[in-house]
Amino acid sequence: MNRRGFIKAASIASLAMALPEKIFGFERTAASTAGNSASQAGPDRGVLSLPGAQTTGSTRGIMLRFAPYQLSLRHSFNLASGSRTTTPDVQVEAVYDGIVGYGEASMPPYLGESVDSVMRFLSKVDLSGFSNPLRLEEILEYVDAVAPDNNAAKAAVDIVLHDLVGKLVGRSWHELWGLSPENAPETSYTIGIDSEEMVRLKMTEADPYNILKVKMGLDRDRETIEIIRSLTDRPICVDVNQGWHSKELALEMCHWLADRNCLFVEQPMPKEQIDDIAWLRERSPLPIIADEAVKRLADLPACLGAYDGINIKLMKSTGLREAHKMATTAKALGLKVMIGCMTETSCGISAAAQLSPLVDWADLDGNLLISNDRFEGATIQNGRITLPASPGIGATLLL
Amino acid sequence: MNRRGFIKAASIASLAMALPEKIFGFERTAASTAGNSASQAGPDRGVLSLPGAQTTGSTRGIMLRFAPYQLSLRHSFNLASGSRTTTPDVQVEAVYDGIVGYGEASMPPYLGESVDSVMRFLSKVDLSGFSNPLRLEEILEYVDAVAPDNNAAKAAVDIVLHDLVGKLVGRSWHELWGLSPENAPETSYTIGIDSEEMVRLKMTEADPYNILKVKMGLDRDRETIEIIRSLTDRPICVDVNQGWHSKELALEMCHWLADRNCLFVEQPMPKEQIDDIAWLRERSPLPIIADEAVKRLADLPACLGAYDGINIKLMKSTGLREAHKMATTAKALGLKVMIGCMTETSCGISAAAQLSPLVDWADLDGNLLISNDRFEGATIQNGRITLPASPGIGATLLL
Numbered sequence: 001m002n003r004r005g006f007i008k009a010a011s012i013a014s015l016a017m018a019l020p021e022k023i024f025g026f027e028r029t030a031a032s033t034a035g036n037s038a039s040q041a042g043p044d045r046g047v048l049s050l051p052g053a054q055t056t057g058s059t060r061g062i063m064l065r066f067a068p069y070q071l072s073l074r075h076s077f078n079l080a081s082g083s084r085t086t087t088p089d090v091q092v093e094a095v096y097d098g099i100v101g102y103g104e105a106s107m108p109p110y111l112g113e114s115v116d117s118v119m120r121f122l123s124k125v126d127l128s129g130f131s132n133p134l135r136l137e138e139i140l141e142y143v144d145a146v147a148p149d150n151n152a153a154k155a156a157v158d159i160v161l162h163d164l165v166g167k168l169v170g171r172s173w174h175e176l177w178g179l180s181p182e183n184a185p186e187t188s189y190t191i192g193i194d195s196e197e198m199v200r201l202k203m204t205e206a207d208p209y210n211i212l213k214v215k216m217g218l219d220r221d222r223e224t225i226e227i228i229r230s231l232t233d234r235p236i237c238v239d240v241n242q243g244w245h246s247k248e249l250a251l252e253m254c255h256w257l258a259d260r261n262c263l264f265v266e267q268p269m270p271k272e273q274i275d276d277i278a279w280l281r282e283r284s285p286l287p288i289i290a291d292e293a294v295k296r297l298a299d300l301p302a303c304l305g306a307y308d309g310i311n312i313k314l315m316k317s318t319g320l321r322e323a324h325k326m327a328t329t330a331k332a333l334g335l336k337v338m339i340g341c342m343t344e345t346s347c348g349i350s351a352a353a354q355l356s357p358l359v360d361w362a363d364l365d366g367n368l369l370i371s372n373d374r375f376e377g378a379t380i381q382n383g384r385i386t387l388p389a390s391p392g393i394g395a396t397l398l399l
Numbered sequence: 400m401n402r403r404g405f406i407k408a409a410s411i412a413s414l415a416m417a418l419p420e421k422i423f424g425f426e427r428t429a430a431s432t433a434g435n436s437a438s439q440a441g442p443d444r445g446v447l448s449l450p451g452a453q454t455t456g457s458t459r460g461i462m463l464r465f466a467p468y469q470l471s472l473r474h475s476f477n478l479a480s481g482s483r484t485t486t487p488d489v490q491v492e493a494v495y496d497g498i499v500g501y502g503e504a505s506m507p508p509y510l511g512e513s514v515d516s517v518m519r520f521l522s523k524v525d526l527s528g529f530s531n532p533l534r535l536e537e538i539l540e541y542v543d544a545v546a547p548d549n550n551a552a553k554a555a556v557d558i559v560l561h562d563l564v565g566k567l568v569g570r571s572w573h574e575l576w577g578l579s580p581e582n583a584p585e586t587s588y589t590i591g592i593d594s595e596e597m598v599r600l601k602m603t604e605a606d607p608y609n610i611l612k613v614k615m616g617l618d619r620d621r622e623t624i625e626i627i628r629s630l631t632d633r634p635i636c637v638d639v640n641q642g643w644h645s646k647e648l649a650l651e652m653c654h655w656l657a658d659r660n661c662l663f664v665e666q667p668m669p670k671e672q673i674d675d676i677a678w679l680r681e682r683s684p685l686p687i688i689a690d691e692a693v694k695r696l697a698d699l700p701a702c703l704g705a706y707d708g709i710n711i712k713l714m715k716s717t718g719l720r721e722a723h724k725m726a727t728t729a730k731a732l733g734l735k736v737m738i739g740c741m742t743e744t745s746c747g748i749s750a751a752a753q754l755s756p757l758v759d760w761a762d763l764d765g766n767l768l769i770s771n772d773r774f775e776g777a778t779i780q781n782g783r784i785t786l787p788a789s790p791g792i793g794a795t796l797l798l
Binding site: 137138169170177179300301321326332333334 | 578727756
């Protein structure tokens, strides 16, 4: 882990007293107050990090602190749409009544957000007017109205507030949602589109997982599956990322994959081809899951008839609150629910994992794909998501 | 209020030590343990009442205690389907770790449950296997599987557990759901089907309310509205209780009511006439709300196209947990949400009121229609629901 730049709250507070204000970018009194109370509060109440963070709000209400953080990928990430070795990310903290909550925005470029756009959005969010963080509905309605889109930036605020509220109440979110952690599903481990050598290497990393997720949509789809099938019989989830363009090819592939112990096919065709997807769904032996087609709750009703289920990701949904509503609504409508992620630290992953006892399938390996995680939280044990009992989103800053 | 039979926990506990076990119907050690811890716990943690209650479970896990309680109506209650002066009810308590939660089942006869059926159902519910009341999802899944139907009995268990969990966590349910109590809507006051003299009398009782609810579906529909309109211009919600049988009559009435400042029409025709209701909805100037047509979450998708909204009642929905899911799903599907009630004590009404900041309209006057309320909780101030800040469902036993 990259530990540079992450200092205990107490150190920040004392540094803030001694150094010019602009180095830290937040008001000295507020920082020292927040730092002191956080450091008194014990590990469950969180500690400040992010020196040099920008801030909004004040410690009289809820103060937000945020700073860019580039995620380093263990392997270059190849999708139908391109390849990369880092993911831009913004880390966020909320300070309220001596408690520090954590959140993050992860911005894989294809979603249209960037460090700049997220920092710009967060600098407009002023939570000093909200005296009770538990009022998540009205606070997040305000956040949603600050600017359109910016879903990852909104998710960062949502996650940080959920962490704060859970710590205030002294309970984890899976508890507050009434869920049993034993019901958390197995999670899949992602094998990207890669050379045979890399696929074989990743297969050894995937050893602790009972389900594999394979990215498809380039020209080596069958080859990748055949390499994996030469090594293991473990069930495979297939994510096409809109990579197939003909419904006939998609149907042929669904049959071929069904014969090879595949569980479902995610976003087989471009989301705009909804009639083709509905045609495929009627004929496919495998369930068809929406990913790119469903970001937020409002996108969900249109999935009926075209998809068998949805893949919820916090960075698409604007966070946990809307994700929970999406899972509830999808289940009520007879849709399967999957929870996925971007490459994220264990902060975002642990937040998403809180919802996992509600879902049919989980794909929460984004923290395992990076080499500079700042947190520990939800872990994988025997292929299954294991939720920490700690309050909030269950993420602890690595110091 | 009828105070006979409601004794402080400490008195029950000491009586239980002195008197034969069968008088109290619960195990002596359990009762005294529970009584002692509850009496140490202070008012927010609840106190035991219900001497002679039947019990299931044990204080090692969650103990349920329940006893019949007949609600006396202030006025005889006239509906399209009949008339009555009492409502059968079963009061329920849950005891866990020195905390007492409250719940109830109210059984207006047309819903098919009775004191006997509720007591029989509750005697089969054994929560001793659940060591953590926060795991509402798995506990209520178990309760739902104990026997089919029995929705009011299931609601009683759901409410008592929500009260327990809220008290354990130290928060009200509107807080745990992230809602702001200021968003609780105005509630309507119900004017039944009655003589002109009685309608005039009830109108004076309705004075603090800004919205009236008028029961229809007998032969004096227009007359009742005209009497009310001679006295006030306040908006009226109309509840037909399936009383109209012709779609043409229903449409004519909707137009007539729209001209007289009515807000919506609830369950205009028998729920089986769903095609006629869809026909009416396409043409009606007023929104058409489902009541008898929607009990539980599974009934909701069929409403799309036939209704503009749903009336959620805890005694239909099996309680708060499913009611919250119904409200979430309905809003996601663009349906309006109303929360209603049966004649209930302030226990059931306060529980339902916790959800009210989520809804478009509320009709939570069931406690005001009875003369022997055992609780205080949510109140009406200037026509608006006012939620207590106390943890759980916000109901305090009147001692």
